[in-house]
Amino acid sequence: MKLGITGKLFFAILATCMLVLITMHWGVRLSFERGFTDYIRSGNEQRLSLLGNALAERYRHEGNWQFLQRNEKIIYQLLPSIEQSHDENDEQTLPPQGWRVPFWIFDTQNHMLAGSSHPVPRQATRKAITLDGKTIGWIVGMPSEKLTRSADINFAKQQNRTSWMLIGLSTLLAAIATLLVSRSLLSRVKHLVTGTHQLAAGDFSARVLVTSKDELGMLANDFNQLANTLEKNERMRQAFIADVSHELRTPLAVLQGELEALEDGVRQLTATSLHSLQAEVRSLTKLVNDLHQLSLSDLGALTYKKSNLDLIALLEQAIAAYQSRFTHKGLAIETDLPQSAVVFGDPDRLSQLFHNLLENSLRYTDATYADTQGRLRISVTITKASILLHWHDSAPGVTDEQLSQIFERFYRTEVSRNRANGGSGLGLSICWNIVDAHGGEISANHSALGGLEIQLLLPLVTEMVSP
Known part of the structure; x- marks a missing residue:
């Protein structure tokens, strides 16, 4: 045995x-x-x-x-x-x-x-x-x-017998105490073993009771954190698969319907029908490209060619590229930027970051809201070691629950910031990965303008040059 x-x-x-x-x-x-x-x-x-x-x-x-x-x-x-x-x-x-x-x-x-x-x-x-x-x-x-x-010999023998009796009694007590201690210690180990088997079998709801603050208690707490992470990742995986299938199904269904209508002669092959088909193909292409970019960033496989660069100049170029689209939609861009701020980063990836943020504000900000013109305000706060960009847009805003999920892939709000605007829900997820690869932090809050505020923190190479 x-x-x-x-x-x-x-x-x-x-x-x-x-x-x-x-x-x-x-x-x-x-x-x-x-x-x-x-x-x-x-x-x-x-x-x-x-x-x-x-x-x-x-x-x-x-x-x-x-x-x-x-x-x-x-x-x-x-x-x-x-x-x-x-x-x-x-x-x-x-x-x-x-x-x-x-x-x-x-x-x-x-x-x-x-x-x-x-x-x-x-x-x-x-x-x-x-x-x-x-x-x-x-x-x-x-x-x-x-x-x-x-008499002396008998006394010595009596002491010897007493000593052996004490050893026997001590052995019995030691066996009982050892059994209790070993069971007490290993009962928690057995719970961890059982929980590990459940995790290995795919039951991510398994948890163990934390009954102490010693090493075994710390191990049990780490086990529960691992189980929480695996359970969360499993939910995200399931949601990701469901979102991908849904995002692909919608344009494919439209394409299939359009093509069947053309095949049956219900619709004529005109420039308008071709434009509709091309719009759905572009939507599919953008979704596939976003998925590819997100998968590369998740794996750390995106290529980063970092060098010292002026972040302010890069941001101004991105704003200039979107200025006409913002003006066409009736949105104003307000900036409060220093002359320069040098960071160590990849200009292409940081440009992609700014374009995603500008695209997000362009898509989800109303031109007028409560008789107020929609606008985007970009300001910068400089410290000795970092630069903090404040990205404020006007209404509509998001709820607290939506705010906590804003960087999750495929997440889009279901009211004002919805799928009708054409986004894939991957832009902010890609932004988070780019910022993380540059050693920075990105967060979302409610904006004082009534919309969404994105805070972007990046480490500086040199101090700011005053405007």
Whole structure:
């Protein structure tokens, strides 16, 4: 069976906890055994010293070692008094339950006076029994390098069992905590995996719940933003296909109707009918060209031959080219421009940008509105690093909802700025791409003249020369 990420994370954390627990167990066990052995050895050495002192005092009272030779049991009678005297007068306590190792007592001639019946080992320690600075005998004890008494051994075993029980309990608690933590962490990952599968299957409405502000929460938030973008792009794609098919269907239907009428003899092949056919073909040609330009700009495939150029001179040329058409429609063009403003850009693309904006104002501005002559006002604001063009036209205007969609491809308002004016709805989309390719910004607002205001921001190369 393949182990999932939940199982891998669980066993990884649990193995780490087990390694830490076992390492701590052995460390504590070694420390306890060594410390307990040192404690027992230190207690035995203290008892030997105390017993030597007690025997020295008895030797002072008796004058010789005959009291010990006649009665070896006197040593064991001295032990309780030694323990009691030590507990009362010494802050450092002795190990409980008496002596742990055998001992022997010798006089100055190395005659054994009392002690264990076992031979004295080589590693035994000898302590002198002194009286008034004079050695009167020796007390020999076996050093305690390991536990020998059953009570000490049982105590050590009990501590070992308790330690293993604590390890078992800690392991159980660690397993439970690890399971809860791994499930909590990976539950959000599973939601992201499920959402990703839904996106891959084409369900762009998939969203995940953001429950934290950590890295997983940031990932969930990014996932939702990605899903929003994909969903929006899918809607735009569907709308784009529908708009393209509609835009192509209308002139094709007109062409088909005109040709069928000519074929059936309903209409005669005259200059007027040919002009009507040519108008529909021009409409189709313009739409196809706009689509081609838009696709190239979207892909970044439009060729840009940038150089330092005078943007004001380029704008004045575009205005001059449209002046007669504006005058013919009854529209006035008002300008407030500086002498020059140098930018780094492509003159052909920037000319295309200005022509699209002028064409948009020409198509969608009324000659008269509420007894006021229609007009286009172009002004410029210069800063140290940029130039801002204000493109105001007069009524009719657009609503707030229409304003937010003005740069979307094929979008045209359905009231005053409608399809009857012949636009393809791609001009402002192309403008947006051209401005973006020049490192600028373009936006739309309500105009103080009652129509639409286009703000065009481009970076400057040099400062403005005053008019």
